[in-house]
Amino acid sequence: MADSPKYNLHSHTARCGHAVGTDREYVENAIRAGFTTLGFSDHVMLPWVSQPRIRGEYAMLEDYLFSVASLRKEYAGVIDIHTGFEAEWYGTIFKGYYQRLLLRDDFEYFLLGQHCFYENNAMHWYGNLPKDECTLKYRHDVLEAMDSGLFTYFAHPDIYISWRECFDALAEETAEAICAKAKAIGMPLEINCAPSRRGFWLRPLDENLLAYPVPQFWDIAAKHGVDVVIGVDAHDPSDYLITRLSWFVEFAKRHGLHLLEQCPLKAKK
Ligand SMILES: [Zn+2]
Numbered sequence: 001m002a003d004s005p006k007y008n009l010h011s012h013t014a015r016c017g018h019a020v021g022t023d024r025e026y027v028e029n030a031i032r033a034g035f036t037t038l039g040f041s042d043h044v045m046l047p048w049v050s051q052p053r054i055r056g057e058y059a060m061l062e063d064y065l066f067s068v069a070s071l072r073k074e075y076a077g078v079i080d081i082h083t084g085f086e087a088e089w090y091g092t093i094f095k096g097y098y099q100r101l102l103l104r105d106d107f108e109y110f111l112l113g114q115h116c117f118y119e120n121n122a123m124h125w126y127g128n129l130p131k132d133e134c135t136l137k138y139r140h141d142v143l144e145a146m147d148s149g150l151f152t153y154f155a156h157p158d159i160y161i162s163w164r165e166c167f168d169a170l171a172e173e174t175a176e177a178i179c180a181k182a183k184a185i186g187m188p189l190e191i192n193c194a195p196s197r198r199g200f201w202l203r204p205l206d207e208n209l210l211a212y213p214v215p216q217f218w219d220i221a222a223k224h225g226v227d228v229v230i231g232v233d234a235h236d237p238s239d240y241l242i243t244r245l246s247w248f249v250e251f252a253k254r255h256g257l258h259l260l261e262q263c264p265l266k267a268k269k
């Protein structure tokens, strides 16, 4: 790929409580930044689960879907807009809900973004677990998620290394397992741009300063020959303008990764 990707399927909205801007501003800035495809993938809204400032309330679901559908119609011919969610895999608990969403005409795709897990009627953070347990549980959960057939791609698969805070044997084994599975089932892995904007964007990006992408993980991904995509992970409309996409394209090249020219949404059943 000569220059930056023209698609981004990882974009949030203010509904999650930790993003800002109007839905329209995300679209306008994506166009300004040269994107021809924009997928909204806000943090999944879940029935009976309330996590203020982490995800929107379930009551916001219809407004979200209606807003994106309206923008999609309005901007047809200018930019292709898609409707999805970034979602964790919670085992079978929300599987039926996810499947029903995929049956709707106004909902298209899920990105796997595994931040927390659901146990004993409550949400828990992987990062709060003891380090080995954290990595092993993450590995178990994401491998199951990948096999569920629900997800278009896997967002920031290397996030577990930032919780582990080192790349040791267990981190390496986990990267091997994730990348082997991704290759086997043809699921793209996402190089995520979000940490690059947390104070690092004013100076040249340095792989060693970033929580992720973690270079060692992506060397393993390259060895397995997985497909990769770049995810802006926008939480502010201006993220489209300040993200150094060319740095991520270079990162992919430097690590010998196969960056997709387009990322097809997973076909709905
Ligand atoms: Zn977020």
Ligand SMILES: [Zn+2]
Residues within 6 Å of the ligand: 086, 113, 114, 115, 155, 156
């Ligand atoms: Zn995420």
